[in-house]
Amino acid sequence: MVETRTRVLLADDDIHALRRLALRLTAAGFDLETVDSGVAALSRVSVFRPHVVVADLGGEAMDSMGLFDALHSQYPTLPVILMTAHGTIGDAVHATRRGVFGFLAKPVDKEELVELIQEATRIGLVESGGADPDLWRKAILTQSPAMEELLSQAQRIAQSKASVFIGGESGTGKELLARAIHDASTRRDGSFVAVNCSAIPENLLESELFGHRKGAFTGATRDHKGLFRAADGGTLFLDEIGDMPRSFQVKLLRALQEMKVRPVGATEDETVDVRIISATHADLDKAMAEGNFREDLYYRLNVVTLRLPRLAQRQEDIPLLAAHFIRELAETYGDRVKGFSPEAMEMLVGFDWPGNVRQLRNLVEQCVALSTTPLIPLTLVQRALRDEPAAFLPLQEARDQFERNYLIRLLQMTHGNVTQAAKLAKRNRTEFYRLLNRHGMNPALFKTLPEGPEGEVSDVVG
16 A cells, blocks of 8 residues: 655745745655645645645735635634744734644744644544555545535544534435544444444344344344444444434433443343444434434434535536546446546536435446447436536626635536636636636646545545
8 A cells, every 4th residue: 555645735925935845844755735825725725635734925815814714714624834934922822722723933943843744634633553544534535625624524523432423415425424434533443333224124123233132032043242232342323313213212322321232132231332423314303393303312412413515515526426436337337438528527517416426326327338439428418317407606696705616616627627617617718717817726736636545546425
């Protein structure tokens, strides 16, 4: 396995200082990207996915604290280290109270900066023995700022013992996120046990979760330890918890409160050590209001909440996911299909996706199976969707902040292809370049994406 180095985004509007510090950080073994302005840093961060941002900016357009505020609003858990030649103790105190991870006075001591970056990386990260620090999320492919922030939160939550509730529509990847949290936790060497609560008949739910003794009921021909004890020392993922019968909810609540289970037919409790992650696509607030879900169980499960966005809310991921599915399906259908035509991809990106990632995968498989050309045509996608795509929000209706994010997403979806991006934005190339220049964006920066272990693109949420 190729070791993935800590990614550091360095922003400094002093070109000479930028070059000197870049040499030092590269020599220290960091994977480094450099930019000379705040707007360039904002456009690069969603593609480079840094573990830490180091900045010294004094420009009128965006200074260091302005960059921090912009980053903190979109990526609250991304550590930011600020440097300044004119800072005071009061400035440092003010910055750290605002949430800045570290504040260093120039000239910066190289060893002090390296130690601070390493400390920022360690906090909330898994001690992985020198292996790829992103290995825990290998099954999740994304370049969406919303997903990246969600994964950053998940990684921090993984280090605690808190129960986690994952919300989101069907097909958004709740089990994959649950498994990623397990892999990022200190329980990763234990078992990850997933159970769909809606798939188990009510009369078998207690036996399946808590276990049973031989002879406890007709058909119990041997002891069964149950899923709680199977997950002992690891993680138990209770999917579709909203479909659990109310009659069993009080028994589950007791097990969670005491971390003890009593197998059916047994006379004594057995202690277990499990971390509970639960998920549902149902509206639990409505279920509680209607008396179908216990409020005390809800709060026991819902210590920390993560909500997966709909695929339509992470449109920049659609080309990545579609390309991954085509590569994956090549094992079954051969490699004659290479991708989607630009018109077909435009329709995929604009569609509402009620079935989310799972629906996208099914559509890609249908198109791959039926396509007679290397590029899947628009007509085949139209037939598969049987619907009209949702339109992009026109740029003229967006404000400056949204306009910047809008441009980033377009460049991500098209991998820096200005012609395709301009077409999606319904602007000519000249106008589009003017917009890019206004926001300090270089389309060349979007032509490549971070690779996963051993140079391969990561797997996908589904």
